Amino acid sequence: xxxxxxxxxxxxxxxxxxxxxxxxxxxxxxxxxxxxxxxxxxxxxxxxxxxxxxxxxxxxxxxxxxxxxxxxxxxxxxxxxxxxxxxxxxxxxxxxxxxxxxxxxxxxxxxxxxxxxxxxxxxxxxxxxxxxxxxxxxxxxxxxxxxxxxxxxxxxxxxxxxxxxxxxxxxxxxxxxxxxxxxxxxxxxxxxxxxxxxxxxxxxxxxxxxxxxxxxxxxxxxxxxxxxxxxxxxxxxxxxxxxxxxxxxxxxxxxxxxxxxx
Amino acid sequence: xxxxxxxxxxxxxxxxxxxxxxxxxxxxxxxxxxxxxxxxxxxxxxxxxxxxxxxxxxxxxxxxxxxxxxxxxxxxxxxxxxxxxxxxxxxxxxxxxxxxxxxxxxxxxxxxxxxxxxxxxxxxxxxxxxxxxxxxxxxxxxxxxxxxxxxxxxxxxxxxxxxxxxxxxxxxxxxxxxxxxxxxxxxxxxxxxxxxxxxxxxxxxxxxxxxxxxxxxxxxxxxxxxxxxxxxxxxxxxxxxxxxxxxxxxxxxxxxxxxxxxxxxxxxxxxxxxxxxxxxxxxxxxxxxxxxxxxxxxxxxxxxxxxxxxxxxxxxxxxxxxxxxxxxxxxxxx
Numbered sequence: 001x002x003x004x005x006x007x008x009x010x011x012x013x014x015x016x017x018x019x020x021x022x023x024x025x026x027x028x029x030x031x032x033x034x035x036x037x038x039x040x041x042x043x044x045x046x047x048x049x050x051x052x053x054x055x056x057x058x059x060x061x062x063x064x065x066x067x068x069x070x071x072x073x074x075x076x077x078x079x080x081x082x083x084x085x086x087x088x089x090x091x092x093x094x095x096x097x098x099x100x101x102x103x104x105x106x107x108x109x110x111x112x113x114x115x116x117x118x119x120x121x122x123x124x125x126x127x128x129x130x131x132x133x134x135x136x137x138x139x140x141x142x143x144x145x146x147x148x149x150x151x152x153x154x155x156x157x158x159x160x161x162x163x164x165x166x167x168x169x170x171x172x173x174x175x176x177x178x179x180x181x182x183x184x185x186x187x188x189x190x191x192x193x194x195x196x197x198x199x200x201x202x203x204x205x206x207x208x209x210x211x212x213x214x215x216x217x218x219x220x221x222x223x224x225x226x227x228x229x230x231x232x233x234x235x236x237x238x239x240x241x242x243x244x245x246x247x248x249x250x251x252x253x254x255x256x257x258x259x260x261x262x
Numbered sequence: 263x264x265x266x267x268x269x270x271x272x273x274x275x276x277x278x279x280x281x282x283x284x285x286x287x288x289x290x291x292x293x294x295x296x297x298x299x300x301x302x303x304x305x306x307x308x309x310x311x312x313x314x315x316x317x318x319x320x321x322x323x324x325x326x327x328x329x330x331x332x333x334x335x336x337x338x339x340x341x342x343x344x345x346x347x348x349x350x351x352x353x354x355x356x357x358x359x360x361x362x363x364x365x366x367x368x369x370x371x372x373x374x375x376x377x378x379x380x381x382x383x384x385x386x387x388x389x390x391x392x393x394x395x396x397x398x399x400x401x402x403x404x405x406x407x408x409x410x411x412x413x414x415x416x417x418x419x420x421x422x423x424x425x426x427x428x429x430x431x432x433x434x435x436x437x438x439x440x441x442x443x444x445x446x447x448x449x450x451x452x453x454x455x456x457x458x459x460x461x462x463x464x465x466x467x468x469x470x471x472x473x474x475x476x477x478x479x480x481x482x483x484x485x486x487x488x489x490x491x492x493x494x495x496x497x498x499x500x501x502x503x504x505x506x507x508x509x510x511x512x513x514x515x516x517x518x519x520x521x522x523x524x525x526x527x528x529x530x531x532x533x534x535x536x537x538x539x540x541x542x543x544x545x546x547x548x549x550x551x552x553x554x555x556x557x558x559x560x561x562x563x564x565x566x567x568x569x570x571x572x573x574x575x576x577x578x579x580x581x582x583x584x585x586x587x588x589x590x591x592x593x594x595x596x
Binding site: 013014015017018020021022024025028029032033097100101102104105107108109110111 | 337362365378383429433
C-alpha cells in the first residue's frame, strides 16, 4: 500500500492548469448569465453617457467645490459598477453552489475547494477592470475629463475597494443558508452603500453628519479617494484607504471564519 | 499499485470463484468499528469491513441503513465519531490530499452548474488529475459522446447520473466509490454502466458500490455486505449469501414413470420430497438437480419438465432484513 505514495513525485499534487480550467468555466458562466454585467457595466456606462450629454451637469459648481456634477459622478459610477458586479456574481452563485452540492463534489477532488472562490474573484476582478477602463476612457475621450493625475494611487484605491466588496460579498455567502437569503442580505447591504456613495444625491450637498457617515462606508470612502487621486493628484489621505482596508480585513476574517462548504 | 502479486488463496478472504482480484493481501479499503451519529440518530453503529484491491465490493441495505454515511465517512467527506478508516493505507482525514487523488467519487447528491456544457465540466474535472482517463472512452461507454455540447441542465436525470459516473472515473482512481450508480437508469444504460465498472476493475481499480439493485449486486460484486440499522448483518459472496439465507435448492420435475421415492431420499443432497399433482418437488442442497437426474436415470426413469430454483440474493435480503428490497427502493428514490 505504501508503494502508492512512492510512485508519486513529491510536490504539487494538483496540475496548475486545473486553476485555469476553473477560471475558464467561471468566465463562461458569467458570460452566459450576463445580468450582473448588464446591470453593473451597462447601466454605469449608460448613466455616464446620459449625464455627459446634459450640458447643465457639465457646469462647474461652487457648491460642489468647483467641480461639475458630471465630474462628481464618474467615481460614483465606477464604485457602482464594482459593487453591482461583486454582489451579483459572488454571494448568490456561491450559495447555490453550496446548496446544489457543487462545492461538496469539488471537495472530493484533489483541487482545494477555495480555488472556486479564487477563480470567481479573478473573473470578476477582470470584469470590473474592463468596465472601469471603459468608463474612464469614455470620460476622457468623449467628455473632456482630464487624465487621472495620480493613476497609481487610483489603481490602489480601486483594488482596495474591490477587496472590501469581495470580503463583504463572501461574508454574505458565508452566513446565508439559501440563495434567496443571500439576495436579501445583498440588497440590504447594497442600497445603503449606494446611498452613501452619493449615487442618488451628491454627498457634498447633504448634511455634515451624512457626509461623515459616508466617509466610513466602503463606497463613500472609495468615491472620496478616487476623486482625490484623479483630480487632486496627491496620494489620497490615509482615512479612506484605512476604511477600505479595514472593511477588507474585518469581513475577510468573518468570511473565513463562517464559510461552510456544505 | 501493489507490486507483489501473490496468487493463491488466503484462507480468511472469501473471494468469489473466478474473481480477477489481484493481490489477496492488500486492503484497498479498511473500515474498522466505524461509528457515526447525527445527534441522537445513530447512522452507523459499528461497521467493519475490508475490501481487497481489485475487488468489486457491494454495500446493500434498506433506506436509512447507513450505507451512504459509511461510504461518505470512508472518503473523508464526513468525520467519524469513532473507528478507523484506511484507503490504500491512508487516513482520509489526515492524508486528505492523497486520498482525493486516488479515490474517485460519485455522490447521490452531486450536481454541477446548470449553464456549463457536458464537455466543459468533464474537461475541467479531467484537469484536476495528473493521470486522467480518456474522456472520450468514458463518455462513449456511457452513451454521452454526443452530449458533450449540451448544457448540463438540458440532460435527463439518467444522463446526469451517467455524467457523474464519468466524473468519478475521470481521474483513473485506484478506488472508485459509486453511490447508487444506476438509480434512474434504463435497463440498457444500466448494463452499459455495469460493463464499464467491470472494465475499470479489470484495469486494477477497486470498486466500492452502494446499491439497492439485487441484480446489480449479484452480477457485479465479488462480495456484498448487507447493512441494516448501522451494522453489517451479513458479508459474503452473493452466492454465499443466497445459499446461507435459504440453504436449499429445489428441483421440480415430472417422472416418466412411477419410481421408488427411497431412491431419492437416500441421496445425501436431498432433504425433502413433495408432490404437486403429478409433479415431484425435491428440496435439498449442493448439486441437487444432477444428483436427482442421475439417480432416476440409473433406475430407468427419466425426469421430464425439469425446473430448478436456486435461492437468490433477494431471498437472502428478505430473510436477513425482513423487508423486500422494492420497499427500500421506493424510499431511496424519494
